[in-house]
Amino acid sequence: LPAAAHWRQVELVSDLHLQPIDPATTAAFEHYLAHSQADALLVLGDLFEVWIGDDALDPAPEGAPPDPDRAWAQRCALALRRASDRRPVYVMRGNRDFLLGAGFAQATGCTLLDDPCVLDWGAHRWLLSHGDAWCLDDTDYLAFRAQVRQASWQAAFLAQAWPARMALARQLRERSEQRKAQTLAQGEAFADVDAACARDWLRQTGCQTLIHGHTHRPAEHALGDGLQRWVLSDWDANACPPRLSILRLDANGQGHRTPWPPCA
Numbered sequence: 206l207p208a209a210a211h212w213r214q215v216e217l218v219s220d221l222h223l224q225p226i227d228p229a230t231t232a233a234f235e236h237y238l239a240h241s242q243a244d245a246l247l248v249l250g251d252l253f254e255v256w257i258g259d260d261a262l263d264p265a266p267e268g269a270p271p272d273p274d275r276a277w278a279q280r281c282a283l284a285l286r287r288a289s290d291r292r293p294v295y296v297m298r299g300n301r302d303f304l305l306g307a308g309f310a311q312a313t314g315c316t317l318l319d320d321p322c323v324l325d326w327g328a329h330r331w332l333l334s335h336g337d338a339w340c341l342d343d344t345d346y347l348a349f350r351a352q353v354r355q356a357s358w359q360a361a362f363l364a365q366a367w368p369a370r371m372a373l374a375r376q377l378r379e380r381s382e383q384r385k386a387q388t389l390a391q392g393e394a395f396a397d398v399d400a401a402c403a404r405d406w407l408r409q410t411g412c413q414t415l416i417h418g419h420t421h422r423p424a425e426h427a428l429g430d431g432l433q434r435w436v437l438s439d440w441d442a443n444a445c446p447p448r449l450s451i452l453r454l455d456a457n458g459q460g461h462r463t464p465w466p467p468c469a
């Protein structure tokens with residue numbers, strides 16, 4: 206991902222987990238898209254709590270009953286389209302919205318990013334990832350991930366009717382919530398991005414800093430030899446205080462975490 210010469214500020218967010226039952230976070234993101242002054246916006250995965258196919262953005266068949274899920278998806282797409290009309294918006298797939306595809310990109314004007322990818326900006330190279338693939342201790346999840354990233358699995362899933370896909374997605378989410386609760390109950394630590402793996406990728410790509418989301422544990426970790434790992438926060442407008450934080454990078458290679466909306 207080569208930066209354009211005129212870029213002064215790039216903003217990164219991740220793990221917004223937008224969903225129709227959380228209108229406050231959706232509205233906060235719409236407000237952010239409409240008011241950000243950045244020259245490029247990057248969403249590093251899990252923009253949506255769940256994405257079961259780009260046909261969410263197709264016009265409803267004639268005579269179909271109103272579908273609030275689709276109406277909400279189309280509202281999000283419109284906000285992204287307005288933002289991408291003014292500057293590039295890049296979206297990486299996360300573990301929740303890994304089915305974002307060409308239809309989404311076309312409807313929103315967003316560019317889908319590979320995971321990982323390198324933002325090449327002047328003297329600085331940033332390694333960007335959602336982060337889930339490098340949580341090496343999360344072996345159950347990695348097996349699941351390998352399965353659902355197969356083209357054949359995705360084709361079979363997308364061939365199912367909308368309600369069947371929705372039901373399966375709900376099932377998968379419940380299973381994942383159960384696993385989380387179990388981990389908590391057993392007092393085990395949640396998987397985190399593997400430090401050796403992060404260092405390897407940083408060296409191989411000639412980057413100094415990895416920026417990722419997924420773990421919802423915002424921090425700046427030193428990895429030795431000047432290498433770093435910056436973790437983005439998730440978003441939740443209903444939390445107290447609200448978690449609506451962005452990471453702003455400037456052309457000098459500095460990063461600033463900024464609450465959104467900016468304090469008056």
Ligand SMILES: [Mn+2]
Nearest residue numbers: 251299300419
């Ligand atoms: Mn995630």
